[in-house]
Amino acid sequence: SQQGEEDPQALSIQEGENATMNCSYKTSINNLQWYRQNSGRGLVHLILIRSNEREKHSGRLRVTLDTSKKSSSLLITASRAADTASYFCAPTSYNQGGKLIFGQGTELSVKP
């Protein structure tokens, strides 16, 4: 089973700035999902990108996928203090069943 490796481990920015988080994985995927976790809370699904897609948008979120480099990025534009959370990518592939495997995530801190 594969997990995504998020980079950087921690990111601190000012409100209004953009935040970019990266994810790398090892084997070919079917799709890749991004989740957010506020401290002490459950994981919230943000966006899913399929292996045949290169870019996807949802509100202030923009996700890209480069299957040749086995990497994905999550961009949060015009960040807000409420975006402070940990962000995880979860690649899925046929050989790992239906489960998601999470890495350590990127801890984003947005300062007002």
Added chain:
Amino acid sequence: EPEVTQTPSHQVTQMGQEVILRCVPISNHLYFYWYRQILGQKVEFLVSFYNNEISEKSEIFDDQFSVERPDGSNFTLKIRSTKLEDSAMYFCASSEGGSISGNTIYFGEGSWLTVV
């Protein structure tokens, strides 16, 4: 928006006691999961459940753990004889289809278990 609900939100139990954590998945979902997160660590997969049986489990999910869908709506995780190292946040999750097919997995807010 439909959500996965978990009870209790927090439970303190004595080492060696049995604990049952309860979850109500989203009503039309067919796939169910338990994950756990030890404080300060990453979210770890425990078990997946489909068609009334375990479809996959991790090494963490040993004989002390069991899952059940007793009445078609609840999904429970039982820890038979708790150990100190079982202290963690336990998350229930559900999805309509498998994540391979692009189905979103929805997570509950978690049950925080403290073993003393």
